Amino acid sequence: MLKIKHIEFIKTVYDESLSHNIFSIANIQFSNYPPINGALLYWKKNSSRSDFTPEGDFKFFYDMSNITYYASVKFPKSIKLTRDQRQELAYILLDERGSIGTYSLKTHPSRKRKFKPDKALDKLNFPEDFDVKSIPSYVGPIIDEIDMNQMTKANPGMSKKFVHDYCFWRYNLVKLHPTEFEKYLDYVDFAYICYACDQLTEEYLIEHLNLVDVASLQYNYPVLSRLSASFKNYIVSELRRQNLKINDHFEQEIDLFIEDETYFSEYSTIHLLDEYELEEEEERLEYHFFEFERGQYKWPGSEHMVKGIPSLASQIYDDMGYKKRINKEMDIIFNQYSELQIQLISAVLEPHWLHRYREKINWQIVCQYNEHLTEDFLYAHSQYIEFEALGNNLWCELSDGFIKKYLKHFNHNQPVPIIIRHLTEELYLNYKDMIKVNSDLLFQYYDAVGNDEYERLQELLSE
Structure with a gap:
């Protein structure tokens, strides 16, 4: 067995001129073998x-059923x-x-391509009278x-060869990445982009809202999987409005399509080698050729444990390769x-932008749909909160303290989903005359309530 004494990882800056997306360089020191310097860690399509x-x-591969990228x-x-x-x-x-996916896939997309x-x-x-809409998006x-x-x-005027x-x-x-084909939008029907480009984000669609074709977008499943309930609701509303x-x-x-974020x-895009997904496999993995100097297995606080450091590129670009704006x-x-x-x-919008544009944004939409809301943010912006809308938020996590403090601000003429999602035995007993809930409603939010709390609440509701 070769004994690993120390691993040094050197953070690298993304270089779009390279064919491989190198995110780290490793130097390995052994107790019984010459050092290995300059091992390149990379990911690639x-x-x-x-x-x-x-x-x-x-x-x-992160998942053998999805082999789009590898490290x-x-x-x-x-x-x-x-x-x-x-x-x-x-x-x-x-x-x-560390977690390769959360590190490497936040870099800007590779610019190395043949096309x-x-x-x-x-x-x-092009024929003289060519119209980009003359060729259907499908x-x-x-x-x-x-x-x-x-x-x-x-x-x-169109020949078969031209088509x-x-x-x-x-x-x-x-x-290509949407930021790369932006200058060619006059040459392609945006309906086709809505139908065929899987790198569209909600922000990009909103910026190009006057061009968005919902009839085509509704068949772009990778994009739909990332959209918020708000935008999916917009798609359905537009489809109905346009008949x-x-x-x-x-x-x-x-x-279900609108509210279920897993629809x-x-x-959706799958990140590589997520450390939590591989936890069980790591526990039973046995090395045949290498061991750490103090033994085969890891221990908390050991000198060889390395935490992922965000690269410069991941600070400049978001998960989908769009440049973050100042x-x-x-x-x-x-x-x-x-x-x-x-x-x-x-x-x-993320909290930074919500605060910056707090006097201009639609707080009803923020409260009902925004997944970035935190309790601290809500406390700091309590004067803007639309509590009836917040009551329908299916993603925000709140403490008992927050719910108790603002309970009377919610509309209790009807069930309030955000309260049912956070319902505890104590909350129910103290405010059962105010909170509207029954067994069927509680079951809808079983995952959020948790099994133990669910069983206790069901007993109380059946009394």
Whole structure:
């Protein structure tokens, strides 16, 4: 067994010119083996089902059912370890470095790609009367004969070759990050972007609200999985207002679609190697080639334990690769918002922006839908709270103390979900004449109430 004496991790700054997204460099000191310096920890988009990269590095996936991205370690060529030893040491380094997903996926998307939209656009021979809406949003790069005949018949100026070339171009375009295809919006129907681009965020959609096509957006499941209840409610309302067909997938359970944050979660982005998800596996994992100098297993406070340090890139870009805005940049954008845009953005603004625009945002929407609300924030902004709306918030966590202090401010002419979610035996006994709840309502919020409290409350309700 090779004894690991110390691991030094060096934080790296994201470099978009590199083909690999390197997030750390490791130097490993051994008691009975020469040091290994310059092991590169990186993540990359997966392009094959092989367990190894073309260079021979072993791929580590967060979830084998979703192999979109992998993390790996590139060792110096001079080391004399076997493939199995490299694999085990790579796992140790990735494990010790911390949660790879929360660290590496917050970097700006890689700019290394073969598709060059400018060059491909120059090669397209656009008809004089071409309208981007003449090609439906559901048409992808592979076009069946029926769709092709319908399009060319309705648009005699379009040849089949042009339709094929254009559809392939726009298909590749929306694979880019939205900040990269912004300058090409005049050349593609925004309905297609709503339908096919999985990197759209709620903030981006709100900024381009006048272009959003809800009929197409309702079929973009990765995007729907990230939207707030507020924006999903907007989508449904617009579909009804425009008398458009609602997606069969959720037409019969619209309330669930709007309120359930896990709806379409199987399509959402999955972070790599989350430390909590791997906790059980880590406990039973046994190393065959390496051990720490004081023994095989970790211990609290040991010198080799390393906590993840946010990279510079993760401070500049958000989870989806959008550049975080400074106050001046956000002020310009916010001041251009319409009343509807302010209403929608109020549901997703983080506390810093909620405070900055506290006199302009829609507090009813903030209180009902915003997932970033904290008890401290609510105390500090108590004069703005719309308690009837807050009563319907399904995400905010409150203490008994907060509920007791402001209980009379809620509308008790009807059940108040936020109170039922936080209901305890003590709260019920002290305020049962005020709080409206029954067994069926309590069951709806079973997960939030917790099993033990649920059983005690059910006994009280049955008396």
